Every structure is written in structure tokens, then in C-alpha cells.
Amino acid sequence: MKLTILGSGGCMTIPKPLCRCRTCREARKKGVPYARTGSSAFVHDINLLIDTPAETASQLNRSGIRRVDYLILTHLDPDHVEGLRIVEQITLDFRTWRAYPEKQICLLLPEVLSKRLGRIQSQYGPLVEAYEKRGFIRLEPFRDGVRVGPVTIDAIPVDRGEQIAFVYVFEKGERRIVYAPCDVKPFPEHRTEVQRPDLLVIQPGIFETGLRHRFRYPEDHISRTTLYTFEQTLELAARIQAKKILFVHLEEYWHRSYDDYCALESDRVRFAYDGMQVEV
Ligand SMILES: [Zn+2]
Ligand SMILES: [Zn+2]
Known part of the structure; x- marks a missing residue:
């Protein structure tokens, strides 16, 4: 499988x-790889876009990607859905104000998320309803998993009540990618689907030192309920026997530059940058 970290x-x-x-x-001076935009990725094998941060349009334009057939969302937090209007930007035919039929994008979503989609609103009502009516998207809810061409996608919930997020497991032949960029605690490590991935794409979690304002997270800080520490994430990756780890969702407040992350890399552990391509 070929993945681009957009x-x-x-x-x-x-x-x-x-x-x-x-x-x-x-980052302002040097640009990419020092500059980073919102969390998103693309699976080339099936032209699948994962998440739509505010910068989605420019991410796609600089990537050289020519076609989006599918879109999937890990969860509905603003930093992952702000750029949802990309479906209109890609598909709109100005002559009819509807979609070019051949450009329609299939929005694949676990049922739980598809039921909550109506919460994303514009002044015309639920955004996705309007997009469906005009043919920009075709909503395809699924329960636990879905097959798209040669790739199977399993959706594993990270259950935090109201803030449900999904870890997606992409499998093609013998290859497995576990994609878990945001809100991954408690990680569903008991599930067989996430074991022994060829690649685990995950956020690094809390860095305890070197933060802005020399901040130290107190033991009872709210972030500790939603994030692992960096060390705990490495331990988690070892427990599920991830062959390689790619860190994404790198926060500005970790206060680390591209070079700082490079210094932490090894054969097994890498930190993503915008536009990075990985083959699994
Ligand atoms: Zn996020
Ligand atoms: Zn800053």
C-alpha cells in the first residue's frame, strides 16, 4: 500500500x-518539512482521503494527487472536519451548481459517526445533507468494516463517550496499516485487528520536557486522560508488535522542530512531515 501524509x-x-x-x-522561514498542516493522509491504492483539516485544498494541490474517490473521517472534531467543503470544491460543476457525476466522492463512515454528521452545520442546515442533495457525496455507512477494491478497512472505536473516534486498520494482501492519528486513548489494544501491523501511524502523545513556557504537566492534568505520554506510546507500539511506527499529529506546543524529531528517529521509528510518502 502507498500512503501520503498530507x-x-x-x-x-x-x-x-x-x-x-x-x-x-x-517553520515560517524554511517551510516544509519544518512547517506542518492539519492531520490528513491519502491511500493511493483506492484514492481514499482520510480526514479534512482546514488546509485540505492546498494539501491536495501540492501533492500531485489527481483523483479522490473515497473519503473517511476518524472523528468529527474540528481539526479533522473543518475542510469538509473540499467535496464541493472538487466536484462542483458551475453550470448546474451540482456535482460532475463522475467526480462524486463516496463518504465511508462507521454508522455511529454517520448518525452524528448532522451536527456539522451551515446556515442552510446540516452540511452533509446539502452535499448529498447536490451530488457532491454519496454516504455509505458501514458497521464494523468495509471492503474497497483490494483493500479492507476495519473501524475500531476508541470509546470516550461523546467523543468517539475510530482507529482504522487498512489491509491489502499480507500488509496491514493501523491508522490512529488523534484521540487514541484508551487504545483498543485488545482487538486482534490491530496486532502486528507493518506500520502503526499514531500521535506521539505528551512530551514531558522541553515544552513551551517550560510547562510541566501535573499528574492530574486533563490532557493525561486523553493522551498517552511519548514513552507510553512506544510501549503500546511494542505490545501490539508494530513493525514500524510513524508519528503524526505533531503539536506546535510540543515545541520541537523537524530536526528535533529527526534526532529521535531509528530504523523502526519515524516522524512524518507534510508530503511524506510511505510504502508498506
Ligand atoms: Zn486531532
Ligand atoms: Zn509557536
């Missing part, structure tokens, strides 16, 4: 708008 950043871009910290100033 955006390697977290809930803020790097540079964060107006920020004058060392990481942001360097």
Missing part, C-alpha cells in the same frame, strides 16, 4: 498564526 501537524498548524516562538519562526 498533513503531519496537530490541532494547530506550525507555524501557529502570529506565534513568535522558535519552532514557528523557523
Whole structure:
């Protein structure tokens, strides 16, 4: 399988708008790979876009990708759905104000998420309803998994009540990618589907040192309920026997530059950058 990391950043871009910290100033000056946009990826084998951060349109334009057939969302938090209007931008035929039929995008979603989609609103009502009516998308809810051409996709819920997110497992032949960019605690490590992936794409979690303002997370900080620490994430990857690990969703407030992440890499562990391509 071939994967492009369209955006390697977290809930803020790097540079964060107006920020004058060392990481942001360097990113502003040097651009990619120091600069990072919102979390998104593309599976080339099936022309599948994963998540739509605010920068989706520019991410696709600089990637050289020519076609999007499918879209899937890990969860409905703003940093993953703000760019949902990409479906209109890609498919709109100005002559009819409807979609070019051959450009319609299939929105694959676990049923739980598809039922909540109506919460994403515009002044005309639920955004997705309007997109369906005009033919921009075709919604295909599924329960536990779905097959798209040669690739099977399993959706494993990370259940945190209201804030449900999904870990997706992509399998083609003998190859397996586990994709878990955001809100992965408690990670469903008991599930057989996530065991022994060729590649685990995951957020690194909390760095305890080197943060902005020299901040130290207290033991009872709210982020500890939603995020693992970096060390815990490495232990988790070892427990599920991930052959390789690729870190994404790299937050501005971790206060680390591209070079800092490179220094932490090994044969098994890498940190993504915008536009990075991986073959599994
Ligand atoms: Zn900054
Ligand atoms: Zn996120």
C-alpha cells in the first residue's frame, strides 16, 4: 500500500498564526518539512482521503494527487472536519451548481459517526445533507468494516463517550496499516485487528520536557486522560508488535522542530512531515 501524509501537524498548524516562538519562526522561514498542516493522509491504492483539516485544498494541490474517490473521517472534531467543503470544491460543476457525476466522492463512515454528521452545520442546515442533495457525496455507512477494491478497512472505536473516534486498520494482501492519528486513548489494544501491523501511524502523545513556557504537566492534568505520554506510546507500539511506527499529529506546543524529531528517529521509528510518502 502507498500512503501520503498530507498533513503531519496537530490541532494547530506550525507555524501557529502570529506565534513568535522558535519552532514557528523557523517553520515560517524554511517551510516544509519544518512547517506542518492539519492531520490528513491519502491511500493511493483506492484514492481514499482520510480526514479534512482546514488546509485540505492546498494539501491536495501540492501533492500531485489527481483523483479522490473515497473519503473517511476518524472523528468529527474540528481539526479533522473543518475542510469538509473540499467535496464541493472538487466536484462542483458551475453550470448546474451540482456535482460532475463522475467526480462524486463516496463518504465511508462507521454508522455511529454517520448518525452524528448532522451536527456539522451551515446556515442552510446540516452540511452533509446539502452535499448529498447536490451530488457532491454519496454516504455509505458501514458497521464494523468495509471492503474497497483490494483493500479492507476495519473501524475500531476508541470509546470516550461523546467523543468517539475510530482507529482504522487498512489491509491489502499480507500488509496491514493501523491508522490512529488523534484521540487514541484508551487504545483498543485488545482487538486482534490491530496486532502486528507493518506500520502503526499514531500521535506521539505528551512530551514531558522541553515544552513551551517550560510547562510541566501535573499528574492530574486533563490532557493525561486523553493522551498517552511519548514513552507510553512506544510501549503500546511494542505490545501490539508494530513493525514500524510513524508519528503524526505533531503539536506546535510540543515545541520541537523537524530536526528535533529527526534526532529521535531509528530504523523502526519515524516522524512524518507534510508530503511524506510511505510504502508498506
Ligand atoms: Zn509557536
Ligand atoms: Zn486531532
